[in-house]
Amino acid sequence: MRAITLLTWWRIRNSLRTTMSDPRKLFGVIVLILWLGASLFLFNFASSKGSHGATPGDPVGDPLLIQCLAKISFIVLAFVTLDINLSEYVLAYKMPDLDYLFPSPISRKVVIAARIPAMVLMTALSSGFGMFILRVLLTPLGMPDLRMDLSTWAALFCAVGVYKNIGTSISLRVPERKRLRGGFGIICVVLIGLFALLYFRGGLAGLQSGIQNPILRAIFYPFVLASDTLAGPRPTLIPLGCFGLWLVSFVPLFTTNANFYEQSLVSSEQLAVMRTAAKGGWSGLAASKAAKSKKVRTRSYTIPPFGKGAGAIFWAHLCAAAKRSTVNFIIPPVVGVLTGLMGVFFTDSADGLAATVIFIPVMYASMFFLNAGKSACDSAMRRREIIGPLPVKSWKVALANLGVPLFSMALFSFAIAATYGLGGGHNLAKICIGLGLVFPLRLAGRMMLQYIVALGFPDTADKMQQLMAQLFYYVTSLPFLFLELAFTLPAYIFGSVGFALVVNAIYQLGMLALMLYLAGIASDRSLASGEPVRFWSLTKREKAAERIRPAA
Amino acid sequence: MLQVINLSKSFGNKPAVENLTFSVNAGEIVGLLGPNGAGKTTTIRCVTSLLQPSEGHILLNGHEITENPVAAKRALAFVPEVPNPYEMLTVMEHLRFVAAAYGTEEEMVHAEQILTRLDLWERRNDLGATLSKGMRQKLACACAFVHRAEFFCFDEPLIGLDPKGMRELKSMMLERKAQGNAILISTHMLDTAERLCDRVIILNRGKLIVEGTVQELHEKLSSGADASLEDMFLQLTEEVVAEA
Numbered sequence: 177m178r179a180i181t182l183l184t185w186w187r188i189r190n191s192l193r194t195t196m197s198d199p200r201k202l203f204g205v206i207v208l209i210l211w212l213g214a215s216l217f218l219f220n221f222a223s224s225k226g227s228h229g230a231t232p233g234d235p236v237g238d239p240l241l242i243q244c245l246a247k248i249s250f251i252v253l254a255f256v257t258l259d260i261n262l263s264e265y266v267l268a269y270k271m272p273d274l275d276y277l278f279p280s281p282i283s284r285k286v287v288i289a290a291r292i293p294a295m296v297l298m299t300a301l302s303s304g305f306g307m308f309i310l311r312v313l314l315t316p317l318g319m320p321d322l323r324m325d326l327s328t329w330a331a332l333f334c335a336v337g338v339y340k341n342i343g344t345s346i347s348l349r350v351p352e353r354k355r356l357r358g359g360f361g362i363i364c365v366v367l368i369g370l371f372a373l374l375y376f377r378g379g380l381a382g383l384q385s386g387i388q389n390p391i392l393r394a395i396f397y398p399f400v401l402a403s404d405t406l407a408g409p410r411p412t413l414i415p416l417g418c419f420g421l422w423l424v425s426f427v428p429l430f431t432t433n434a435n436f437y438e439q440s441l442v443s444s445e446q447l448a449v450m451r452t453a454a455k456g457g458w459s460g461l462a463a464s465k466a467a468k469s470k471k472v473r474t475r476s477y478t479i480p481p482f483g484k485g486a487g488a489i490f491w492a493h494l495c496a497a498a499k500r501s502t503v504n505f506i507i508p509p510v511v512g513v514l515t516g517l518m519g520v521f522f523t524d525s526a527d528g529l530a531a532t533v534i535f536i537p538v539m540y541a542s543m544f545f546l547n548a549g550k551s552a553c554d555s556a557m558r559r560r561e562i563i564g565p566l567p568v569k570s571w572k573v574a575l576a577n578l579g580v581p582l583f584s585m586a587l588f589s590f591a592i593a594a595t596y597g598l599g600g601g602h603n604l605a606k607i608c609i610g611l612g613l614v615f616p617l618r619l620a621g622r623m624m625l626q627y628i629v630a631l632g633f634p635d636t637a638d639k640m641q642q643l644m645a646q647l648f649y650y651v652t653s654l655p656f657l658f659l660e661l662a663f664t665l666p667a668y669i670f671g672s673v674g675f676a677l678v679v680n681a682i683y684q685l686g687m688l689a690l691m692l693y694l695a696g697i698a699s700d701r702s703l704a705s706g707e708p709v710r711f712w713s714l715t716k717r718e719k720a721a722e723r724i725r726p727a728a
Numbered sequence: 729m730l731q732v733i734n735l736s737k738s739f740g741n742k743p744a745v746e747n748l749t750f751s752v753n754a755g756e757i758v759g760l761l762g763p764n765g766a767g768k769t770t771t772i773r774c775v776t777s778l779l780q781p782s783e784g785h786i787l788l789n790g791h792e793i794t795e796n797p798v799a800a801k802r803a804l805a806f807v808p809e810v811p812n813p814y815e816m817l818t819v820m821e822h823l824r825f826v827a828a829a830y831g832t833e834e835e836m837v838h839a840e841q842i843l844t845r846l847d848l849w850e851r852r853n854d855l856g857a858t859l860s861k862g863m864r865q866k867l868a869c870a871c872a873f874v875h876r877a878e879f880f881c882f883d884e885p886l887i888g889l890d891p892k893g894m895r896e897l898k899s900m901m902l903e904r905k906a907q908g909n910a911i912l913i914s915t916h917m918l919d920t921a922e923r924l925c926d927r928v929i930i931l932n933r934g935k936l937i938v939e940g941t942v943q944e945l946h947e948k949l950s951s952g953a954d955a956s957l958e959d960m961f962l963q964l965t966e967e968v969v970a971e972a
Contacts, residue, residue, distance in 0.1 A: 178828050179825055179828035179829035182821075182824065182825055182828055183814070183817070183825050186816070186817050186818075186821045186825070187814065187816045187817065190816040190817065190818070190821075190855060191816045194816070194855070270812075270814075271812035272812045272813055272814040272815075272856070274778070274808075274812070275806075275808045275811055275812050275813075275868065276813075276814070276822070276825065276826065276829075276871065277829070278776075278777075278778055279776045279777070279778065279801060279804060279806040280801065280826065280829040280830065281797075281798045281799070281801040281802045281804075281829065281830060281831075282798075282829050283797075283798050284797075435777070435780045435794070435797075437777065437778050437779075437780075438778070438779050438780050441773070441778055441779070
């Protein structure tokens with residue numbers, strides 16, 4: 177135990193020393209704390225405003241219903257906790273532990289014991305997060321008579337801790353847990369279905385009798401105690417009971433002689449590969465996850481070369497994307513078709529409802545595609561030294577590099593437009609111009625802007641740099657947003673949505689052309705100088721640097 | 729010192745090591761040779777209890793490694809193929825941690841000598857994260873030598889070391905051998921194995937294909953006196969591939 181204590185103490189002390197000696201490392205922590213603080217403040221502010229509007233007699237604010245919902249959410253939390261602790265990575269250790277700790281004559285029980293502080297911390301955080309989510313979910317319903325204080329958190333902490341310990345104990349003993357996890361997942365879904373059935377058949381009384389089922393209460397007893405603290409009258413003794421259960425749940429962890437080193441070795445090595453890949457951004461992580469898939473690993477690919485110049489680069493990206501065809505080429509049009517059908521379904525409803533039901537998925541999809549575009553930019557930065565010297569114009573290379581997310585996005589938007597059109601939806605011309613023209617052009621322009629920003633912050637492994645890149649992207653895109661509004665609003669104010677859309681499409685086309693031009697200049701300068709290129713410096717001419725670029 | 733009896737290890741349905749039996753005696757260096765995927769690292773990981781054998785027994789210093797791992801591993805020092813030091817521990821703290829883990833903190837009096845021989849003394853206060861690949865390898869070796877191990881298990885220990893480091897490590901191994909310690913070394917450097925090892929074990933596709941001194945291998949294979957271990961190794965492994 178002394179060796180483990182020394183190890184832990186040295187690691188913490190040296191980490192603190194290193195962090196304190198390099199203020200850059202503190203920046204991320206400060207931003208995270210500020211973000212969390214601001215979110216909590218805004219949420220509390222919004223909920224305090226909102227609670228004035230809720231009246232005790234509101235049907236949505238029925239205390240009994242809300243208590244039932246809270247109890248069901250606790251049962252779901254039990255399943256989630258179990259599932260997380262049955263996952264393949266639950267026994268993963270750091271790679272140095274495999275090299276120095278595992279082969280040493282330190283008993284496996286001590287090695288498990290060394291994980292307890294981290295487990296307790298994770299339990300505290302996850303139970304705190306669980307309570308926060310519960311508050312977010314229940315606030316719109318009025319939050320009647322629920323105790324969201326330290327005693328509930330303590331009870332929830334112990335309940336999560338019990339299931340965490342149970343999950344880890346099972347993981348120690350059962351190396352193959354895929355079926356077990358699947359089984360728990362099915363039970364959870366069936367249980368939620370049963371609750372829904374009870375509610376629709378017997379109303380609130382039926383639901384309550386289901387929740388009060390003695391078998392269910394026995395299985396989820398720690399969470400029952402926690403939900404009793406949340407909704408019950410006297411909280412003081414219940415957390416003590418939970419604490420006792422939590423202590424008892426440690427027993428199975430230390431009564432096994434199972435040799436878990438083998439499963440730790442496998443999962444730790446996999447996790448180390450993923451951590452290394454994650455340093456290359458989301459695209460690296462996605463590639464490493466895809467490579468882990470048995471389907472991808474065992475399939476052989478024979479792809480004939482195709483195209484010339486930028487076309488060949490795009491073809492290479494397209495072939496790579498085809499290895500994850502479901503995400504890249506199947507889901508976008510399927511979601512598009514479903515969105516279009518939803519629009520058609522609501523086309524005869526109140527004015528504008530069809531446009532709204534289409535607009536919401538499109539908004540989320542644009543976030544998804546921009547994220548895919550960012551990943552493509554990160555990958556392009558890593559391949560720059562290979563692609564850069566090719567005699568292909570830089571703007572064409574930029575377009576080819578972003579070709580796949582643009583293609584997926586086009587599949588999505590065209591699928592909506594086509595489905596809506598074929599379904600005979602109202603305002604067909606406007607929806608089709610909006611989705612077939614404005615939306616793809618706008619997103620393409622934004623992706624090009626991301627590309628230029630990535631050239632200014634090319635180190636994907638540097639979290640600080642990537643944070644700055646994100647910030648810089650938002651700041652840089654603001655003037656374009658204002659211009660967009662300035663061009664479009666007058667037409668909209670004068671009552672012609674169609675004309676506003678046409679003006680917007682022309683504007684987006686111009687912006688895309690400008691972004692492509694700037695991406696070309698930025699790439700040339702970046703290759704010539706080997707230095708990051710800031711967006712604002714592109715307004716200055718640097719002919720000497722551009723001349724170094726090989727002629728296309 | 730080490731007895732491996734009918735060791736088999738499978739990953740799913742895929743056998744990695746099949747029915748392997750060998751021993752390493754005190755005062756002996758044994759080379760574990762084989763092409764890539766032969767099962768060397770799997771064997772070493774079973775010996776160090778990182779992997780659970782599917783079948784068979786491993787006795788280390790008289791203790792069954794699966795039954796009594798703590799007692800068995802007191803005698804064991806292990807250098808992995810790709811050492812990963814603790815990023816936030818200094819070189820000296822690594823040695824102190826290992827000494828504490830083995831309960832031999834009084835052995836730290838030799839730390840300076842070991843680190844000096846491996847060119848690490850000047851960097852004793854540097855964090856693991858700042859070490860180069862070669863330095864990481866040297867650190868893992870230093871940790872292996874800092875406690876009272878009787879059996880040393882090295883998985884490709886010479887890869888990444890500079891010539892001086894290689895020579896120093898080999899001489900440290902020979903010193904330990906002279907003190908009566910047993911050493912099992914997995915390597916692809918056949919010329920080094922030929923000069924350093926008393927016996928070699930050649931694995932291919934998880935099976936032991938030959939075992940013995942270089943002289944015994946000459947006799948078994950009826951190869952000429954001037955045939956090197958490399959010639960014999962290639963002859964043996966290609967024969968197995970041809971048979972398969």
